[in-house]
Amino acid sequence: MKTKILNSLNEQINKELFSSYLYLSMSAYFENKNLPGFANWMRVQAQEEMVHAMKFYSFIIQRGGKVQLKALEGPKNEWASPLNAFEEAYKHEQFITDSINSIVSIAHEEKDYAADNFLQWFISEQVEEEESTNNVVQKLKLVGDGSGLFLLDQELGTRVFTPPPATGAQAN
DSSP: OOHHHHHHHHHHHHHHHHHHHHHHHHHHHHHHTTOHHHHHHHHHHHHHHHHHHHHHHHHHHHTTOOOOOOOOOOOOOOOSSHHHHHHHHHHHHHHHHHHHHHHHHHHHHTTOHHHHHHHHHHHHHHHHHHHHHHHHHHHHHHHTTSTHHHHHHHHHTTOOOOOOOOOGGGGO
16 A cells, blocks of 8 residues: 555544544533433444544555554533534534545545545445534524423434444454
C-alpha cells in the first residue's frame, strides 16, 4: 500500500476513534440531564464509530500496512441544550464524510482500487449517519424543550446496536 493512502487510512482510524469518544461524552451529558433515551442513542452511535475504526484497522492489516494509532483529543462534555449537542453531532458527521471523500480522492490518484472499493461502504454509511443525526436535529427543533422532549427521549431509547456484517479481514 502506498504511503499517502496508508497515512490517510491511519488518520481516519483516529477520527473514527475520536467520534466514538465524542459520542460517549454526549451520552454522559444526556445521562446527567436525565435523558436516558438520548444517552442510549449516543452510546449506540459510539459503538458504531468504534466498529468503523476497526474496519479501517483490519483493512490496513489485511493489506500488509502498519497501523499507527495516535493520541486522542479530549472531547467537550457540556452543551447548551440537547439540540445543540445533536447539531454538533450532525456537523461532526459532515466532517467525517468530507474526510472519507478525501481518502477516496487519494485512492483514485494512487490508483488503489482495493481502497476505493473498501471506502464505498463508508460512502453509503455516511449518507445514513448524516440522515439519522439530522432527523433527530429536526425533531428537536419541532418539539423544543417541552413535553415532546420526553416523548422523543423514549423514542431514542429504543435504538439498538446492530453490527454490520463482517467482510474480508473483519470476517476472520
